Amino acid sequence: xxxxxxxxxxxxxxxxxxxxxxxxxxxxxxxxxxxxxxxxxxxxxxxxxxxxxxxxxxxxxxxxxxxxxxxxxxxxxxxxxxxxxxxxxxxxxxxxxxxxxxxxxxxxxxxxxxxxxxxxxxxxxxxxxxxxxxxxxxxxxxxxxxxxxxxxxxxxxxxxxxxxxxxxxxxxxxxxxxxxxxxxxxxxxxxxxxxxxxxxxxxxxxxxxxxxxxxxxxxxxxxxxxxxxxxxxxxxxxxxxxxxxxxxxxxxxxxxxxxxxxxxxxxxxxxxxxxxxxxxxxxxxxxxxxxxxxxxxxxxxxxxxxxxxxxxxxxxxxxxxxxxxxxxxxxxxx
Amino acid sequence: xxxxxxxxxxxxxxxxxxxxxxxxxxxxxxxxxxxxxxxxxxxxxxxxxxxxxxxxxxxxxxxxxxxxxxxxxxxxxxxxxxxxxxxxxxxxxxxxxxxxxxxxxxxxxxxxxxxxxxxxxxxxxxxxxxxxxxxxxxxxxxxxxxxxxxxxxxxxxxxxxxxxxxxxxxxxxxxxxxxxxxxxxxxxxxxxxxxxxxxxxxxxxxxxxxxxxxxxxxxxxxxxxxxxxxxxxxxxxxxxxxxxxxxxxxxxxxxxxxxxxxxxxxxxxxxxxxxx
Numbered sequence: 001x002x003x004x005x006x007x008x009x010x011x012x013x014x015x016x017x018x019x020x021x022x023x024x025x026x027x028x029x030x031x032x033x034x035x036x037x038x039x040x041x042x043x044x045x046x047x048x049x050x051x052x053x054x055x056x057x058x059x060x061x062x063x064x065x066x067x068x069x070x071x072x073x074x075x076x077x078x079x080x081x082x083x084x085x086x087x088x089x090x091x092x093x094x095x096x097x098x099x100x101x102x103x104x105x106x107x108x109x110x111x112x113x114x115x116x117x118x119x120x121x122x123x124x125x126x127x128x129x130x131x132x133x134x135x136x137x138x139x140x141x142x143x144x145x146x147x148x149x150x151x152x153x154x155x156x157x158x159x160x161x162x163x164x165x166x167x168x169x170x171x172x173x174x175x176x177x178x179x180x181x182x183x184x185x186x187x188x189x190x191x192x193x194x195x196x197x198x199x200x201x202x203x204x205x206x207x208x209x210x211x212x213x214x215x216x217x218x219x220x221x222x223x224x225x226x227x228x229x230x231x232x233x234x235x236x237x238x239x240x241x242x243x244x245x246x247x248x249x250x251x252x253x254x255x256x257x258x259x260x261x262x263x264x265x266x267x268x269x270x271x272x273x274x275x276x277x278x279x280x281x282x283x284x285x286x287x288x289x290x291x292x293x294x295x296x297x298x299x300x301x302x303x304x305x306x307x308x309x310x311x312x313x314x315x316x317x318x319x320x321x322x323x324x325x326x327x328x329x330x331x332x333x334x
Numbered sequence: 335x336x337x338x339x340x341x342x343x344x345x346x347x348x349x350x351x352x353x354x355x356x357x358x359x360x361x362x363x364x365x366x367x368x369x370x371x372x373x374x375x376x377x378x379x380x381x382x383x384x385x386x387x388x389x390x391x392x393x394x395x396x397x398x399x400x401x402x403x404x405x406x407x408x409x410x411x412x413x414x415x416x417x418x419x420x421x422x423x424x425x426x427x428x429x430x431x432x433x434x435x436x437x438x439x440x441x442x443x444x445x446x447x448x449x450x451x452x453x454x455x456x457x458x459x460x461x462x463x464x465x466x467x468x469x470x471x472x473x474x475x476x477x478x479x480x481x482x483x484x485x486x487x488x489x490x491x492x493x494x495x496x497x498x499x500x501x502x503x504x505x506x507x508x509x510x511x512x513x514x515x516x517x518x519x520x521x522x523x524x525x526x527x528x529x530x531x532x533x534x535x536x537x538x539x540x541x542x543x544x545x546x547x548x549x550x551x552x553x554x555x556x557x558x559x560x561x562x563x564x565x566x567x568x569x570x571x572x573x574x575x576x577x578x579x580x581x582x583x584x585x586x587x588x589x590x591x592x593x594x595x596x597x598x599x600x601x602x603x604x605x606x607x608x609x610x
Binding site for chain 2: 050051052071072073074077078079081082083085086087088089098099102103146150156
């Protein structure tokens with residue numbers, strides 16, 4: 001079981017408050033992703049849950065018990081670090097067995113669990129190697145193996161994929177998702193990559209300057225961003241945010257429209273513009289359109305391959321049912 | 335692309351390296367050679383390099399006149415004792431500075447190092463008086479404490495630099511894996527830091543062994559180490575070069591042998607942090 005509850009948690013480093021009072025509940029078995037730009041406090045929040053940093057005020061409950069002053073070793077959580085943090089002087093087998101040795105399990109049980117984890121993670125052939133003799137992906141697996149053998153209340157992942165190359169990252173992303181489906185254990189995953197957040201999470205927590213901007217399922221966040229920050233952060237390419245007279249027409253300070261919710265035409269439409277840079281991905285084409293309606297170029301997605309030359313005059317029509325409206329404070333208007 | 339090194343170039347480099355090595359080693363070699371000469375041959379002009387009557391006479395005279403083993407034993411106790419004591423104090427200090435630094439850590443490190451810039455003779459008088467008051471004059475324990483204090487900044491600095499290279503995340507991983515502080519130090523940090531601790535011990539032992547200012551000034555008979563043993567041969571009785579050389583050879587032999595066998599470890603320890 002791994003229900004984690006943060007109540008009025010704050011964190012200050014010296015005079016600087018990096019996390020203002022924050023409440024958050026992570027349900028048992030949930031895959032929660034903390035996402036935000038670098039320096040938003042997401043890693044700090046994870047380290048507070050882990051117990052590697054002390055909270056300045058508030059409390060943390062794990063499974064209904066107050067864990068605020070419990071040392072990390074006793075919280076029953078396992079962590080996978082960005083740098084993997086494997087023990088370089090131990091073989092893979094000893095690395096994975098380390099938490100079990102610390103828990104004083106008997107040798108037969110240790111062997112059984114280590115072999116089990118190794119076969120799940122395809123590490124059986126590497127058990128007698130040292131971390132230095134492994135590739136990045138294999139090291140990552142060892143780090144995950146070290147976490148799963150303990151059968152922890154929750155897994156904490158601190159940007160575990162950012163040291164891997166792009167192809168490997170996609171593969172490991174799937175492996176971690178599968179692991180979650182199989183174990184059904186609470187997982188908290190920190191990343192700055194909103195694609196990772198969207199694809200893996202049951203619940204996304206968007207953080208900005210230590211403050212939770214929104215909590216919700218990936219699609220909730222995508223379809224109903226609570227404010228302009230979330231609107232701009234979730235989704236790739238980014239949502240177009242337009243201020244000024246176009247927004248006023250819709251009784252808002254800012255309006256937002258996603259690239260796939262704008263129709264592009266060479267004959268007629270709401271906004272007139274000229275094609276700037278275009279990006280051809282095969283499956284989609286993204287146009288950056290310079291337009292009087294917006295000071296910034298608008299990004300427009302066209303399905304499949306569309307060939308519109310640089311400088312072509314086009315007309316854009318936003319689909320009004322997909323228009324997001326935000327007030328002066330940047331908050332969503334329903 | 336690797337730079338092509340021709341055989342000829344290699345030969346020149348090797349010769350040059352040997353020449354420089356011999357030049358540096360020459361005083362020691364000359365001392366050893368002189369220790370096998372008679373007193374007359376030792377001061378002969380022009381000097382005799384190899385073709386003299388090899389004799390062990392000096393060694394037996396030195397042995398007769400003074401108890402080499404006692405000096406050696408004192409050296410071992412002073413150098414070894416101060417090193418062990420220093421490590422016991424410096425390891426926790428360096429640990430906390432490397433892994434739980436405060437905003438004053440850098441200042442403390444520099445301040446510690448600054449004490450090494452103080453001329454030792456400047457504090458000789460107060461320390462001498464303290465030693466008299468505490469009855470530590472000419473005692474091994476007094477020397478162990480003074481030598482430890484003198485080398486402590488270097489030990490802390492070396493260990494600190496070494497520990498700094500160990501990523502903190504690995505220690506945090508151990509904590510997350512359920513290791514207590516004791517287990518974290520025992521199973522994770524110490525095995526990773528052993529090469530650093532070893533070279534620190536080695537260097538410090540050599541520094542303490544060779545230190546002559548404090549050992550000469552604070553000892554007389556009972557606690558006198560090998561430095562005092564050598565010094566006693568440049569005595570007012572006259573210049574006995576051959577015997578002085580024999581004494582010197584006997585005094586430097588243990589540390590020379592130790593250094594020879596541990597040179598790899600020493601070089602690694604001294605250049606650590608500079609080369610990655």
